[in-house]
Amino acid sequence: MSRAYTFFERASRAFRAYPTLSKLLVVSTVSGGGIVAFSDARPIQRLLGDHGEGECKKKKVVVLGTGWAGYSFLTYLNNPSYEVHVVSPRNYFLFTPLLPSVTNGTVEARSIVEPIRKLTSKKSFQYEEAECYKIDAKNKKIYCRSKQETTLKGTEEFIMDYDILVVSVGAQSNTFNTPGVEENAMFLKEVEHAQNIRKAVIDCFERASLPNLSDEERKRILHFVVVGGGPTGVEFSAELHDFLVEDVAKIYPQVQEFTRITLLEASDHILNMFDKRITNFAEEKFQRDGIDLKTGSMVIKLTADEISTKEKGTGKIVHEPYGMVVWSTGIGSRPVIKDFMQQIGQGHRRVLATDEWLRVEGTEDVYALGDCATINQRRVVEDIAAIFSKADKVNKGTLNIKDFQGAVKDICQRYPQVEIYLKKRKMKNIQDLLKSYEGEDQEVNIEKFTKALSEVDSQMKNLPATAQVANQQGHYLAKCFNRMEECEKNPEGPLRFRGEGRHRFQPFRYRHLGSFAPLGGEQTAAELPGDWVSIGHSTQWLWYSVYASKLVSWRTRMLVVSDWGRRFIFGRDSSRI
Ligand code: FAD
Numbered sequence: 001m002s003r004a005y006t007f008f009e010r011a012s013r014a015f016r017a018y019p020t021l022s023k024l025l026v027v028s029t030v031s032g033g034g035i036v037a038f039s040d041a042r043p044i045q046r047l048l049g050d051h052g053e054g055e056c057k058k059k060k061v062v063v064l065g066t067g068w069a070g071y072s073f074l075t076y077l078n079n080p081s082y083e084v085h086v087v088s089p090r091n092y093f094l095f096t097p098l099l100p101s102v103t104n105g106t107v108e109a110r111s112i113v114e115p116i117r118k119l120t121s122k123k124s125f126q127y128e129e130a131e132c133y134k135i136d137a138k139n140k141k142i143y144c145r146s147k148q149e150t151t152l153k154g155t156e157e158f159i160m161d162y163d164i165l166v167v168s169v170g171a172q173s174n175t176f177n178t179p180g181v182e183e184n185a186m187f188l189k190e191v192e193h194a195q196n197i198r199k200a201v202i203d204c205f206e207r208a209s210l211p212n213l214s215d216e217e218r219k220r221i222l223h224f225v226v227v228g229g230g231p232t233g234v235e236f237s238a239e240l241h242d243f244l245v246e247d248v249a250k251i252y253p254q255v256q257e258f259t260r261i262t263l264l265e266a267s268d269h270i271l272n273m274f275d276k277r278i279t280n281f282a283e284e285k286f287q288r289d290g291i292d293l294k295t296g297s298m299v300i301k302l303t304a305d306e307i308s309t310k311e312k313g314t315g316k317i318v319h320e321p322y323g324m325v326v327w328s329t330g331i332g333s334r335p336v337i338k339d340f341m342q343q344i345g346q347g348h349r350r351v352l353a354t355d356e357w358l359r360v361e362g363t364e365d366v367y368a369l370g371d372c373a374t375i376n377q378r379r380v381v382e383d384i385a386a387i388f389s390k391a392d393k394v395n396k397g398t399l400n401i402k403d404f405q406g407a408v409k410d411i412c413q414r415y416p417q418v419e420i421y422l423k424k425r426k427m428k429n430i431q432d433l434l435k436s437y438e439g440e441d442q443e444v445n446i447e448k449f450t451k452a453l454s455e456v457d458s459q460m461k462n463l464p465a466t467a468q469v470a471n472q473q474g475h476y477l478a479k480c481f482n483r484m485e486e487c488e489k490n491p492e493g494p495l496r497f498r499g500e501g502r503h504r505f506q507p508f509r510y511r512h513l514g515s516f517a518p519l520g521g522e523q524t525a526a527e528l529p530g531d532w533v534s535i536g537h538s539t540q541w542l543w544y545s546v547y548a549s550k551l552v553s554w555r556t557r558m559l560v561v562s563d564w565g566r567r568f569i570f571g572r573d574s575s576r577i
Helices: 003-017 019-031 044-049 068-076 096-102 116-122 191-208 215-221 231-251 253-258 276-289 335-343 380-391 401-414 416-424 430-438 446-458 467-482 484-489 537-550 554-570
Strands: 059-064 082-088 092-094 113-115 126-129 131-136 141-145 157-161 164-167 223-227 260-265 292-295 297-302 306-311 317-321 324-327 352-354 366-368 373-375 398-400 443-445 515-520 523-528 532-536
Touching: 059 068, 068 082, 068 116, 068 467, 082 116, 082 131, 092 116, 096 191, 096 231, 096 537, 113 116, 113 554, 116 126, 131 335, 191 215, 191 231, 191 253, 191 324, 215 223, 215 253, 223 231, 223 317, 231 253, 231 260, 231 276, 231 515, 260 297, 276 292, 276 515, 276 523, 276 532, 335 352, 352 366, 380 401, 380 446, 398 401, 401 416, 401 430, 416 430, 416 446, 443 446, 467 484, 515 537, 523 537, 532 537, 537 554
Parallel strands: 059 082, 059 164, 082 126, 164 366, 223 260, 223 324, 260 292, 352 373
Antiparallel strands: 092 113, 131 141, 141 157, 297 306, 306 317, 398 443, 515 523, 523 532
16 A cells, blocks of 8 residues: 555545544645644634544544553454544553563663554554543543643643543552652652662662761661562562662672661561462562561651651551662552542442443443452342242242253353352352252252352452453453444343343453562562462563563564563663663
8 A cells, every 4th residue: 555545544534533624734735834824713622522524423432541451442442433532641551560670670661661652543543642630421521631731821631522431540559648658659650660760779879889978878778668568569679689689789899788678568478469378488588588578567657768667566666767668559549530439429439330341330331441440240149039030930939950040151141250159169050059058959949049149249359450350351341342233233141130131241251360479589479270379480481471472562572572681691781861
């Protein structure tokens, strides 16, 4: 296809989308003034909110965020009947699992980001580099603000309407309102954070190497504190330890003896969400490495040079001088989500709730995925009477297990917790579950049925806030959108126990593919599907290969692999640039 053709095709597409723009371009070309010279009385929000004449039937889908969930949704969305707009303050996708490696220069920042415009221009989606600060679900509008400075006052803000909104804005670091954290701690969520940490570590070493400092002062400056013993805090501590031992010791031998890493965790163990064997291995390894691991230690205050903790065992308040603190204690909702939750009657909740189809509860045509939301999984017992009466066709009050046959598949599909429970208990199907309560061939009454399924409900867990979940949710939602029209006519979801007919789609189902915890020294722990635990050097190689394969493009894959190779051969780069 010739360049000229591509240009005209793009131009005509743009004109169809923005008829006003075509008028302006014609005027400006005729006048010879160029695009810079145009002026239009219509405010920018009208331009962005318009549907083109030829595309008035297209539904306008607005996607907020270009992280794991948003990027995956955009990648798999393939339905020409949507006009897609993307709004995000970040014009790239960030591969967060390798962010800790950026803090010490193992991997360069540019190697783990993928420009969003590459994807949007390939798919003819519109992208606006801005953040949404308000969602008005009643009027189907979003309010956005750009960080770009323009000469025309007021143009950095715009309003965009939508037919369908996909919210995937992620979450922010949670400080639990601990005094001084916002002002004095460093965070590790964005690529700039990782770059700032890298500079701050080098700064500490340069400062500690200056003459005329007391040993006390050097000790303070080179005391690195990590708060939070979850996967990010643990991985960062391990990366920092490797950097100090393998690289910094050679460059700053004169101050090496003053360095210390402390990892603070409020509960009794680090890596709580992992298998006990991994927790034990990590704790022992950190002890051997000389990382000062303090569990049961809750941070209560941070000043510019001192961190105060309350010790669980003794109740004592301990003050420690420090040079750098990295805060990694979990996530909380962004202000735009908190405001949205207030509007839709979810103000009492901690996280935005969706149903199993990722639709935000209490709204229409708004979906939420990734870290900004959680699935409010419906309990089977809430629908037990409806399920029972549907199965009890002749209204006899008790049911034979055989009577359930028709509904069994639908129950398993509608309530994902049932399948998870059966798998865990090594039961083949729901009949096995009922048999375990009733024995072979007995009649099931509603009380016993409720008891069996209450047990299933009680084992339900919220999905973790991970890239894996966000990525799968984006993929799932795109697949639903791709088949929207088809499934409107032929619903493919489970039977509606309350109401008639079938659900349009299958509910979202998460498949856990395993999780890694890099522990430094070329050792990683992994929890793999089927309750497999693997720890050590070979798992580190598994980690390398899985993460290289999960990177979203060949460009980033090549860059990351070459960064790893560079680190093996030349060590990490400690220049502060
Ligand atoms: P994000 O990926 O955070 O994306 C949110 C997007 O929304 C961004 O583009 C952001 O710019 C944009 N945005 C923010 N505010 C607005 C707004 N107001 N309007 C519009 N757009 C907005 N998970 C794993 O599974 N494995 C790992 O190994 C792993 N390692 C991690 C390491 C680190 C250091 C961190 C911080 C996280 C890690 N995670 C890992 C967790 C994982 O990164 C998150 O669960 C995942 O990023 C969530 O995806 P998301 O799309 O919901 O949010």
